[in-house]
Amino acid sequence: xxxxxxxxxxxxxxxxxxxxxxxxxxxxxxxxxxxxxxxxxxxxxxxxxxxxxxxxxxxxxxxxxxxxxxxxxxxxxxxxxxxxxxxxxxxxxxxxxxxxxxx
Amino acid sequence: xxxxxxxxxxxxxxxxxxxxxxxxxxxxxxxxxxxxxxxxxxxxxxxxxxxxxxxxxxxxxxxxxxxxxxxxxxxxxxxxxxxxxxxxxxxxxxxxxxxxxxxxxxxxxxxxxxxxxxxxxxxxxxxxxxxxxxxxxxxxxxxxxxxxxxxxxxxxxxxxxxxxxxxxxxxxxxxxxxxxxxxxxxxxxxxxxxxxxxxxxxxxxxxxxxxxxxxxxxxxxxxxxxxxxxxxxxxxxxxxxxxxxxxxxxxxxxxxxxxxxxxxxxxxxxxxxxxxxxxxxxxxxxxxxxxxxxxxxxxxxxxxxxxxxxxxxxx
Numbered sequence: 528x529x530x531x532x533x534x535x536x537x538x539x540x541x542x543x544x545x546x547x548x549x550x551x552x553x554x555x556x557x558x559x560x561x562x563x564x565x566x567x568x569x570x571x572x573x574x575x576x577x578x579x580x581x582x583x584x585x586x587x588x589x590x591x592x593x594x595x596x597x598x599x600x601x602x603x604x605x606x607x608x609x610x611x612x613x614x615x616x617x618x619x620x621x622x623x624x625x626x627x628x629x630x
Numbered sequence: 631x632x633x634x635x636x637x638x639x640x641x642x643x644x645x646x647x648x649x650x651x652x653x654x655x656x657x658x659x660x661x662x663x664x665x666x667x668x669x670x671x672x673x674x675x676x677x678x679x680x681x682x683x684x685x686x687x688x689x690x691x692x693x694x695x696x697x698x699x700x701x702x703x704x705x706x707x708x709x710x711x712x713x714x715x716x717x718x719x720x721x722x723x724x725x726x727x728x729x730x731x732x733x734x735x736x737x738x739x740x741x742x743x744x745x746x747x748x749x750x751x752x753x754x755x756x757x758x759x760x761x762x763x764x765x766x767x768x769x770x771x772x773x774x775x776x777x778x779x780x781x782x783x784x785x786x787x788x789x790x791x792x793x794x795x796x797x798x799x800x801x802x803x804x805x806x807x808x809x810x811x812x813x814x815x816x817x818x819x820x821x822x823x824x825x826x827x828x829x830x831x832x833x834x835x836x837x838x839x840x841x842x843x844x845x846x847x848x849x850x851x852x853x854x855x856x857x858x859x860x861x862x863x864x865x866x867x868x869x870x871x872x873x874x875x876x877x878x879x880x881x882x883x884x885x886x887x888x889x890x891x892x893x894x895x896x897x898x899x900x901x902x903x904x905x906x907x908x909x910x911x912x913x914x915x916x917x918x919x920x921x922x923x924x925x926x927x928x929x930x931x932x933x934x935x936x937x938x939x940x941x942x943x944x945x
Contacts, residue, residue, distance in 0.1 A: 584688070588681035589738075592650045593702035594745065596671040600702070 562623045566616045573612060577604055631775060633796035634785040635877055637885075640802040642785040643682055646753045649783070650679045663748060675704065678742035682753040684735045688727025692720055692737055699741045711744035732763035739767065743774050750774070752784045756791065764788065768795055793873040801877055803884035813873060820876055823851045825866035833863065841879035852879045 532540040578601075581587035591597035634642050647653035648660045651669015659667065666673040686695055692715060700706040715722060718740075720733050729737060735755055742750060752771070756764045772795060774780045786792055792799075799816055801809040809816065820840070825833065830849035834842060838854040852871060862868045 585681070585683065585685040586687055587685075588647075588652060588679070589685045589687075590702075591652060592674060592677070592679040592681075593699065594671075594675040594704055595702045596674050597651075597669075599671075 558623050558627060562620055565619055566612065569612045569615060573608055577601075577608060631771070631782040631784060631796050632798040632800060633792040634783060634800045634802060635787070635789055635792065636785075636802035636808075637787075637881060639804065641805040642802055643753055644805075645802070646679070646751050646783070646785060647681075649751060650674070650677060676748040677751060678745045678747035678749075679751045680735075680738045680742050680753065680755055683758065684738035684755070686726040686734060686738060689725060691723050691725050692729065693722035695726055695737065695741060696722070696744075699745070703745050705746055707744045707746055711740050714740045714743070731758040732760065732767075735759055735763070735767060736770070739770060743770075743780075746778065747780060750780050750782045752782065754785055754787070756786050756788050764791060771795070789874045789877045790872075796873075799873065799877070801880050803881055806884065808880045808884050809876075816876065817871060817873065819855055820871045821853055821855050822869045822871050822875065823853055823862065823866050824848055824869065825851075825863075829863070829865065833866070840876075840883055852876070 532543055534540065578587075581590055590600055593600070634645065636642050644653055648655050649662055649668050651667075651674070654669075662668050662673050663676045666676075687698070690698065696708065696711050696715070700708050700711075712722075715737070718733070718736050720729065720737055720740075726734060726737060735758060739752075739755070742752075750771070755767060759767060768791065771782055771784070775782060784792070784796070793813075796813055799809065799811065799813050800807070823833070823837075825848065827844055827847060827849040830842065830844065830851065834851055834853075837851065839851050840854060841852040843850040843852075852875065
């Protein structure tokens with residue numbers, strides 16, 4: 528019924544769509560929340576060890592005294608990790624968008 | 631090679647960490663390699679640092695550590711590093727954490743040497759090693775000094791082992807410089823005088839005594855001399871001093887309690903009968919060996935090889 532509603536931008540269709548989302552489409556809501564929280568969760572688990580592990584094991588004394596310098600070391604590490612997370616999030620959002628919009 | 635010696639907590643590691651920019655001094659600045667600020671990219675490019683306990687990524691193999699270090703440095707000599715690890719029988723596939731303590735130290739030294747540094751800073755590299763591994767390690771450092779002209783700053787408790795290898799000696803205690811100078815010069819201007827205890831006080835009052843050890847009959851006075859052979863009164867004998875005696879005497883003189891220093895320096899306290907009585911020397915006793923009386927790591931201090939590490943006072 529929702530899919531057949533024309534014109535799709537009309538206020539009646541929007542109302543219908545909102546009603547549908549609020550009552551029947553729990554799976555869609557769940558995916559929505561999951562997709563929104565994934566980047567934050569990934570960052571929470573992947574971010575802190577970047578520096579904390581170095582400090583805990585003492586290897587910062589190795590890493591930060593190499594010729595590359597600690598600024599470049601940190602920036603490179605964060606950039607690599609950041610892009611890995613970004614790619615992962617992109618894949619997840621594309622998959623969920625495909626899942627939600629498939630016919 | 632400059633040797634940095636002192637008891638635990640003297641500030642050796644702190645000084646070294648400041649020289650590589652891991653620790654920032656609360657006062658003053660540290661420059662290295664003839665004027666570069668410590669920790670700057672230019673300085674880090676010319677300095678290889680092996681920290682205390684030789685930190686390595688324990689879950690990386692020796693080969694991976696080599697690859698990583700090669701990527702983190704310009705001009706890393708991979709063939710040299712591989713050849714050296716092969717000579718040492720360190721398998722490239724074995725994880726760094728599974729190597730023995732001596733092998734980990736050697737791996738860390740190899741990674742440092744293959745960077746072809748101008749200055750090599752080694753923080754307590756001998757502490758975890760058995761006597762044979764110590765000799766091998768020092769031999770490797772000496773070879774690098776001879777072959778590549780690397781300057782070395784090495785901290786250690788093992789004073790006796792440094793005697794043969796160090797050219798320059800720096801004695802730190804509780805953040806203060808006790809003694810610094812060329813080993814030869816320092817040895818030349820200290821003597822041990824042995825003579826009857828009855829005359830010791832009178833004789834000592836005319837000398838700069840670093841340490842006096844009194845027994846019932848004989849007293850050993852470790853004194854600073856002007857360098858020329860001072861005449862010795864009859865009944866007294868004059869001997870040259872060893873680096874170890876000298877360092878111990880200076881550390882005892884600097885410590886609040888002589889016995890505590892001995893324990894901290896890893897040396898058993900003397901038997902009670904030989905308990906060292908101390909004679910305090912007057913102000914300026916160390917005169918020309920100390921740049922000045924620097925409160926905790928301040929003051930100017932220059933190391934050999936053109937002053938590669940220098941501490942400045944900002945004031």
